[in-house]
Amino acid sequence: MRSLQPQTQTSTTRQNPFKPLTMTERFDIAVIGCGVVGLAILRRLSISGLKCVALEKGADILSGASKGNSALLHTGFDAPPKSLELQLMQTGYAEYLDIRHKLNLPLLETSAIVVAWSDEELAKLDAIEAKAIANGVKDVRRVSKTEMRIREPYLAKAALGGLLVPGEHVIDPWSAPLAYAHQALAHGAKIIRNAEVMAAKRTNDTWHLSSAQGTIQAHIVINAAGLYGDHVEALAHEAQFTIKPRKGQFVVFDKPASKLLRAILLPVPTERTKGVVLFRTIFGNLAIGPTAEETDERENPKTDTATLEKLKARATQMLPALESVDVTAIYAGLRSATEYSDYIIEAHKNENWITVAGIRSTGLTAALGIAQHVAKLYAKHFGKLPKKLPQPIWTHVPNLAEHLIRPYMKGGEILCHCEWVTRSEIEAAAQDPLPATELGGLKRRTRAMLGRCQGFYCAAHVTAAFEKAKHATP
Numbered sequence: 003m004r005s006l007q008p009q010t011q012t013s014t015t016r017q018n019p020f021k022p023l024t025m026t027e028r029f030d031i032a033v034i035g036c037g038v039v040g041l042a043i044l045r046r047l048s049i050s051g052l053k054c055v056a057l058e059k060g061a062d063i064l065s066g067a068s069k070g071n072s073a074l075l076h077t078g079f080d081a082p083p084k085s086l087e088l089q090l091m092q093t094g095y096a097e098y099l100d101i102r103h104k105l106n107l108p109l110l111e112t113s114a115i116v117v118a119w120s121d122e123e124l125a126k127l128d129a130i131e132a133k134a135i136a137n138g139v140k141d142v143r144r145v146s147k148t149e150m151r152i153r154e155p156y157l158a159k160a161a162l163g164g165l166l167v168p169g170e171h172v173i174d175p176w177s178a179p180l181a182y183a184h185q186a187l188a189h190g191a192k193i194i195r196n197a198e199v200m201a202a203k204r205t206n207d208t209w210h211l212s213s214a215q216g217t218i219q220a221h222i223v224i225n226a227a228g229l230y231g232d233h234v235e236a237l238a239h240e241a242q243f244t245i246k247p248r249k250g251q252f253v254v255f256d257k258p259a260s261k262l263l264r265a266i267l268l269p270v271p272t273e274r275t276k277g278v279v280l281f282r283t284i285f286g287n288l289a290i291g292p293t294a295e296e297t298d299e300r301e302n303p304k305t306d307t308a309t310l311e312k313l314k315a316r317a318t319q320m321l322p323a324l325e326s327v328d329v330t331a332i333y334a335g336l337r338s339a340t341e342y343s344d345y346i347i348e349a350h351k352n353e354n355w356i357t358v359a360g361i362r363s364t365g366l367t368a369a370l371g372i373a374q375h376v377a378k379l380y381a382k383h384f385g386k387l388p389k390k391l392p393q394p395i396w397t398h399v400p401n402l403a404e405h406l407i408r409p410y411m412k413g414g415e416i417l418c419h420c421e422w423v424t425r426s427e428i429e430a431a432a433q434d435p436l437p438a439t440e441l442g443g444l445k446r447r448t449r450a451m452l453g454r455c456q457g458f459y460c461a462a463h464v465t466a467a468f469e470k471a472k473h474a475t476p
Contacts, residue, residue, distance in 0.1 A: 029055045029192075031380075032211055032220035034199050034234050036060075037068035038179040038369045039361050040226035042094075045182040046373035047380065048189040051388035055191065055220065057213055059198035059230070062443035063183055063436065064176060066228045066301065068365070069446065070335025072252070072279060072292060073175035074266060075109070076367040079134035079142060079167050080276075086345045086375075088137055091364050093371030098173070101370075104396040105181040107174065108403035110284050114170035114266035115145065115154070117320075118162050123270040127165050130270070134167065141168050156262040156323050170266055174284045175366055176446040177399045182369075183436050184397035193436060194218070199227075202237040209354065222384055224356045224376065228338045229300045231359040238355050243340040248362070249303045250292020253313045254331040255324060256454060257404075259288035262321050278313060280320055285421070285449060286404030287330060290317040292363070303334040330454055337362045347372065349379040356380070397435075400427065402449055417467060418460045420453020425467055432471035444468055 031047050033040045036058035044056045058065065075095060081088035102109060118124040127144060134142040145166045150157060183193060194215050201212040202223065211218045227234040235241035260282050269277030280290045290313050297303065310332050318324045340346060340360040345368075349356050356379055358372060365372075381387050401408060410416055414424035431438045431447040438444040441451070450464050451457030457464070 027053075027219075028208060029053050029218065029220040031055070031222050031224060032057060032209065032218055033224045033226055034211075035066070035226040035228050035231075036063040036183070036193060036195070037066050037226065037228045037365070038064070038175075038182070039068075039228070039358060039365050039372055040224075041179045041182040041186065042369035042373040043224055043226055043358070043376050044186040044191050044193070046370075046377050048186040048191040049394050050377060053190065054186065055218060056186075056193045057197040057199055057211065057215075057218065058193065058195045059214075061196055061440045062438060062446075063193070063195070064179055064446060065442075066230075067336050067338050068175070068179060068228070069442070070250075070252075070303075070333055071175050071363060071366055072281060072289070073173055073284060073366065074279070074281065075171045075173045076364055077139045077167060077169040078137055079139040079170075080130065080271070081137060081364070082343060083133065083136055085343075086347065087364060087368065090345065090368040090371035090375055092138065093374055094368040095169075095371075097370040097374070098178070098367070105185065106398040106401060107178055107181055108284055108401060108406055110172040110282065110403065110405060112170065112172055112265050112282060114167040114268050115150065116165040116167065116268045116270060117150070117157075118164060118270055119160055120162070124162050126270050127163065131165055134165075139167065139169065142166060154264060154267075156321050157267075158320055158322055160319075166265075167268075170268075172266070172282055172284050173366070174402055177402055178366065179369070180436070180447065181397065181399045184399060185395065187435050188395040188397050195439070199234060199237065204238075204354065207354065222354050222356065222380065224358060226358045228361070229336055231338060231357075232340075235357060235359070238353060239350070243342060243346055243359055245300070245359070246339050246341060247297050247300055248337040248339045249295040249297040249299060249334055250337065250363070251295070251305050251309050251313065251334045252289050252291030252332065253310055253317065253329055254283070254333070255288040255317070256328045256330045257286045259321075259324055259327045260286055262323050262327075263288060267320060278316060280317055284403045285452070288317075288324075288327075290314075292335060297336070299336065301336075303336050305332050305334045328454075331452065331456065338365075345372070347375060347379070349383045351383045354384065400430065400447075417463045418448075418450040418453065420455050420460070421449040421451075423448050423450040423464075428464060428467045429471040429474075432468055433474065437472060438468075439472065441465070441468070
């Protein structure tokens, strides 16, 4: 009899990214895009027993929108009522909490406060509270100016009151999708990087996807290409949406700043924007952002000094003590917005195609919920999922969270002293089941070179160790 206890696996067969791939087999599913949403879908369908492959145009997973976000786990309290976005955010939120211990994923329980800075904003809190309750987030409550000062003693005195949202938290934006990838690999999935899909042709019931790594055959294609979702959609049929990238810039303060704040500070939204958020990161910093800027950029978004100075000034207005804290880093992320206000997730039954597009900043929270929704679309339109599923294999990822035990605490040679990253972590990232192949991927797997010096002192040592490890025999 099969044990009812879940299996745990710390590693899977290592993929060799330097060996050319020859794809001769036919897959049940081809997922285009290895951001957090694509990887969550890959995980769900692989666990369900389908033969899956994911194609990523970048050199590593999270090469697009998923690499730059605020990493907040959202309750959906302020989401559009009855929207698909709200439904899938809350489903994803629940599943993240259910599986995080099995995948070794962290949670920084912070809560959030929607802060009113004027009488006009104070008057809007009733409507925000009512919306939250209508959205099923019933534990929200008003907090007075006095209580806010007790909760957040460093908060500027200009704050007049707020709305407490206990369920809003901070998570690791990079380890979660890596964990989804690992679990998919453990269930037989394949992930192919540097595999931009350039053409798609359907013959009978099989899609032939021409990529930079060769032609991949699959019965069903799932377009989770994020910032290039409209381009990929046009390979199969006329796209019914256009990606309109929205850039968000962030400022990251040094680690002493994290002691100045407990909760996520949310603004009272206006008709034009939700405003910028002040929040602790899972890595022990304090950050403010994002801005909301329409842009034509689809990759490598640029920051600008004027905007970053405004962000820094706004953060200091909220927490005056930040005036004496240095800025550690600046970055910009992109959101895969479209002309529509809700997610675009639909099955094209006659084309063996599922579209997943318009997933904006809530995608990190909603990813697992989106994956569940896509699995239901598959079962409804393309065939039932296997009835008898084996117990899932649970694959642990290393912990990067500052508030939990990290490898350096157990000893080992430290190569990145700003972020306390050890040589063994660098080597593990290079020999991972889905190994890092370039420095961006290494940083997202280890935190190396993301601290005060931004690699100024450690880059040579980290890079040398990385290059040696990634070419070592597994």
